[in-house]
Amino acid sequence: MFTQQLVNGLTIGGIYALIAVGYTMVYGVIQLINFAHGEVYMLGAFFAATFIMVMGMPFYMAFILAMACGAICGMLLDVIAYRPLRRSPRLACLITAIGMSIFLQNLAMLIWGSRPKPFPSQSLPEWFNTTWVFSHFRLTGFHLFVFGVTIIMMVGLNLLIKKTRFGKAMRAVAQNKTMAALAGINVNKVITLTFAVAGSMGAAAGLLVGAYYNSLYPTMGYVAGVKAFAAAVLGGIGSVPGAMLGGIVLGVAEAMGAGYLSSLYRDGISYGVMILVIVFIPAGFFGVVIKETKKSI
């Protein structure tokens, strides 16, 4: 059972990690807990399903297009909702994020209806259903696909942040916006692009979840968003490798907790772990201890 629970935990953890990265990147550049991120994740899943069902696209193409749509959603979110508030109190941004989250959720409900929809599973490639039965656990092609996508995206994202000009600009903006602007960086553009990257990762995660569990519904963003948020905190909010590790640790901890302790307190385990980590290592696994002189408002 242990190995099987580990596989379960790693699968869901990888997906948490993909969403958590979105929270953490946005937090890194503008210190905003982007509560609408869970809705981008939900929209990603719905876009992919629509592409496949209505336009008859093959799965991989829908995957890439859904990520592009996620990126556009992220950018629109920033340009329409957050950019006008750059110089406002931070809580105004937070309330805007909540407002956008409610708005997008209900918009999706109007467009696609409130009933859960199945993911068009016939479009999934054949090898997803291949099952390998080992002595203690079972593994499907889909598990491997989720692992693969998570790993590729994480490596790609790290390269993007470490090796490219955009990544450098993003790190500069995260550290000090005024100085970044003085160095000739277009701060607004960098922030919008950060939202785009975060959105595309979120959309990819939404699609994976939708296809893996074969169901999509407009409120799916909430629970996943909250969990991923916990994962981001666990890893040290603002730190990208931290979010990845946080997601995976959280996924495994939940699976083990539900498997060996009480399934009723499964969600409690995430929050409990989160609180303990914050109280004892406030910076999370990877974050840098923040010395603030100003408070959060």
Added chain:
Amino acid sequence: MDQKISNSSKLKIALLILALVLPAFPFVSQHMLHIIILIYLYMILALGLNIIPGFNGLLDLGFVGFYGIGAYTSGLLTYHFGMSYWMIMPLAFLNGALWGVLLGAPTLRLTGDYFAIVTFGFSELVVLFLTNEIWLTRGPLGLPGILPPSIDLSWFGGPVWEFQGELPYYYLAIVMVLGTVFVMHRIQDSRLGRAWFAIRDDEVAAVSCGINLLVYKVIAFGTSAAFGALGGSFFARWVTFLSPDMFKFWESFLVLCMVVLGGMGNIWGVMVGAAVLVSLSEVLREVLSAVGLPVEIRFLAFGLIMVLVMRYRPAGLMPIPAVAAQMRAGRVKRKKVKTAVS
């Protein structure tokens, strides 16, 4: 100056009188009273929460946890021991304060958003506890049939008068709101309030003036939690039914939105925020059906209006003068956080 102050207090007195005689108007129905009581309830909650972001400059995402603790304290004591509401009210208040201190003492040394995240986790744990500990709370089955409050005057031969209909609750809620506003005003002008404002405006300067940050913050958190619990204790006896899903994260958001929307730190602004948001959701219900739009569109409009208000009034409807001045000058500086995106 004198003239202006008396103008504003004239207005307040006029509003109070209006509130007191409101139920006597023929066009005020039970339904409208129900909604106004809801507004009063959220005024108490918003005033309680206001202490944390408004007076202390900390973010609290888990206020509903204390609301839930207060409601279940009230509900369970009534359900099991049949205690009188007048005894339960202070008990719930103290229980809220106790939990606020228990949570606040170890975590309030955390800075900025980390504290907010802890409060969020705490409120989710409270909901999970209420849901899962069926032996104590009946869990998702809920606590039905909580007795309404009553005024027992039988000890000197008077009548026992049980609350029926919305009217007694209406006046009880007014008394509670007045009490809360009174306490908030006294705090605002006291040494405690000034210490809080100092912490809000500049922690380093506050420390150098000899303010013990942790102690004052814990007091603030305890007080805020106590008022949350007070609101909860009223809520339990008013709806006479409790279930854990009343205390989801969404309620925290709603109360926080009221505080921010009304104008953080401003007692009157926060009350306006509560009135606007509670009635907005009801008004939308009516307006949409009158215009012929489907019911499903209500929260779409709700979210959109929230976004628009923040877009055009980022400091809230009635900001405190300091914030308003800053906004006008466009000098609100974001705090600088050294965060590594490594």
Added chain:
Amino acid sequence: MKGKGSLFCKGLILTVGLIFCMTTAASAADTIRIGVAGPFTGDAAAYGDNIKAGVSLKLKEINGAGGINGKKVEIVWGDDLCQPKEGGTVASKFANDKKMVAVIGHVCSSATLAGMPIYVRAKMPVISATSTNETIGHVGKGWFFRNCYTDDFQGEYLASHVVKELLGLKRVGIFYENNDYAIGLKDSFVKGAQDSGLQVTGTEAYMKGATDFTPQLTKLLRDDPETLFLCGYHLEGALIAGQARKLGFEGPLFGGDGIDNADYIEIGGEAADNTYMTVPFLAQAAGPEGQKFAEDYKEENGRDVDWMSANAYDCMGILAYVIEKVGADREKIREGLAAINSPEKGYEGVTGLTYFNEVGDCFKPAFVKKVEGGKFVPAE
């Protein structure tokens, strides 16, 4: 100071003014107004959608046939989000509407429980298609009726009839949702299982909104049950079925009426096959009226009928039947509903013969159906 005061004043006047606007509800003079409360937005909106479909269909039939005693029926939809607080607000709105004579709802027991005291005070008869919580009847003080199984009956029936006789199996794993419906159903099933000599190999729970059930399923399947009890609603049920099959479980699944929904097959896909469930309505076993209802429903909504819609359809039918007899008046409707208290006086709807006991719980026949080849078919 002045600016602050005047803005405060404006804000308050605006608010109060808006509330006063709410009293307007102009409508045609001679209609019978009935309220329907349920979650039409929020995370339980799919249930509200089922109720809406069922009620709308019956409404169309009634008004198409000229209404009740010549008066058209008018529906007011009240969105309660499945939240007790909103439930109370909707209840007070309905109670305050002098023209409203009865309420269908609420969907979630918690919202019904919060609204009931208000309805009792306003003397408003309420009939729910889905609220199964056993305590509502006592809070309702005679004003509450329900057109759905109580949990007691269904759980024991599942144990003694479905598992023991129909499936002929002994070892059951229970997977329940942590809400009032499923806990009640689980408890009565466990009681029935003891009486029938079944063995419960394990009990696990999940929370509403969860999508990943593999950790709990892995734990349940370790004890090697012959069949799994999906004690909850159809969305989670379908996900559990899919994940259980992925983990290699091949035995039959079963559940209560909660999983009876076309979406269960749609989402579960092949994994949904070999699932048994108790339902109040079975098109194949129903008379010509029921057959027609199932066809009309499919034509109208593009999906197979489910238990919530069928119950809601009959709620509307029962109200129409009573109003036709006693007239559109709250107290008379309550008496009329309470008078349906024996099989002889029962209402013959698509969900079978329905009658109420003294606390408004109903008695109605149960059918068993199963999923086979992506379709619902009778199991017997």
